[in-house]
Amino acid sequence: MFLLLAAAIGLTIGLIVGALGAGGGMLFIPVLVYLLHFSPHEAAAASLIIVGLTALVSLIPHALSGNVQWRRGLLFAVFSAAGSIGGSRLNAITPGRYLMLLFALLAAMVAIAMARKGIASRRQYRDRIRKIMQEDEEDAGEISSDTENATGEAASSRVESGATNQTKQPRPLVNRLFKWVLAALITGFLTGFFGVGGGFAVVPALVILLHLNMRQAAATSLLIMVISCASSLLARMGMTLSIDLVVVTVFALTSMVGGALGPILTRRAKEYRLTLGFACLLAGVAIVTLSEQVLSWQ
Numbered sequence: 621m622f623l624l625l626a627a628a629i630g631l632t633i634g635l636i637v638g639a640l641g642a643g644g645g646m647l648f649i650p651v652l653v654y655l656l657h658f659s660p661h662e663a664a665a666a667s668l669i670i671v672g673l674t675a676l677v678s679l680i681p682h683a684l685s686g687n688v689q690w691r692r693g694l695l696f697a698v699f700s701a702a703g704s705i706g707g708s709r710l711n712a713i714t715p716g717r718y719l720m721l722l723f724a725l726l727a728a729m730v731a732i733a734m735a736r737k738g739i740a741s742r743r744q745y746r747d748r749i750r751k752i753m754q755e756d757e758e759d760a761g762e763i764s765s766d767t768e769n770a771t772g773e774a775a776s777s778r779v780e781s782g783a784t785n786q787t788k789q790p791r792p793l794v795n796r797l798f799k800w801v802l803a804a805l806i807t808g809f810l811t812g813f814f815g816v817g818g819g820f821a822v823v824p825a826l827v828i829l830l831h832l833n834m835r836q837a838a839a840t841s842l843l844i845m846v847i848s849c850a851s852s853l854l855a856r857m858g859m860t861l862s863i864d865l866v867v868v869t870v871f872a873l874t875s876m877v878g879g880a881l882g883p884i885l886t887r888r889a890k891e892y893r894l895t896l897g898f899a900c901l902l903a904g905v906a907i908v909t910l911s912e913q914v915l916s917w918q
Contacts, residue, residue, distance in 0.1 A: 622656075623870050629655060630871040634878020636901065646730065646816055646902060648871075649723055650909050656867065660716035660723075664815030665853065665861050670872040671817040672849030675842045677876055682839035692830050693840040699801050700808035700822075700844055701851035707812025708855035714813075717913060723814055724909040731902035738895035745892055800829045807844075812852040817845045 633647050648670055652663035682688050711719065803825040807818040822844050826837035 626867045626871045627874045630874035631878040634875035660719040666868045667815035668849045668852050673872045675845040679842040687839035689840045693843040696804045697844045697847040699804035700848045703805035703808025704812035704848045704852040705855040707809040708852045711813045720913050724906045727902050727906035731899045734899035738892050741892035808848050811848040
């Protein structure tokens with residue numbers, strides 16, 4: 621019966637994660653603690669196994685398609701692994717109650733960031749729709765003249781942007797390297813301390829600091845998560861943790877199945893709606909986790 625519950629929960633979370641395109645670690649932790657009755661420390665370790673296996677399986681098709689930036693990803697992963705080891709050690713000495721409180725804070729912060737991203741995406745989507753509708757209402761002659769004007773405006777904007785780029789001072793190399801290393805250490809620390817994959821932080825870091833496109837960043841982040849999760853688990857060796865590997869395996873397998881089905885079920889859904897949906901889900905996770913911890917103190 622317990623295995624059936626784990627399978628059902630794993631499949632449900634996999635569907636949600638696959639549909640919303642978000643990291644599962646943020647959902648695995650509260651489920652493992654409050655529904656499957658793992659301790660916070662055991663939930664973090666179990667989540668690392670689940671997230672690591674899921675990322676490893678997901679990495680294969682991205683690697684075959686050539687989207688994984690191996691050299692830059694491995695360099696980022698080296699510092700991320702160092703941060704994950706430190707986070708794992710700190711996790712071992714932090715009381716479970718405080719772990720969950722900090723996790724609730726992290727979930728709230730990620731929910732706010734995702735909500736802002738979803739609102740911005742919705743605004744851009746509506747602006748594109750409005751522009752298309754305005755173009756459809758114009759006559760053929762007006763469309764032709766407007767096209768010429770748009771071409772001239774695009775050319776002038778390119779000239780202006782080129783001038784801006786010429787006057788913009790490049791950032792010092794040391795400053796960029798410092799931010800790059802710091803981002804890798806922080807994302808690794810989050811992986812080791814909370815047991816989350818850290819994809820919500822790795823992908824923006826790869827886009828902003830390493831100038832990867834979204835497809836490359838998403839693929840390369842899987843490589844980094846695999847290495848960070850493995851490092852975090854190695855750092856936990858010798859710790860007295862009682863993890864039911866059968867339950868974790870069933871949870872991981874069904875979660876991966878759900879993750880594969882999720883995108884198929886929401887193929888026609890708007891991206892900004894999925895982003896806002898994930899933000900609301902994380903906000904609910906933060907509220908429930910915080911409420912549980914507050915009530916346990918009373």
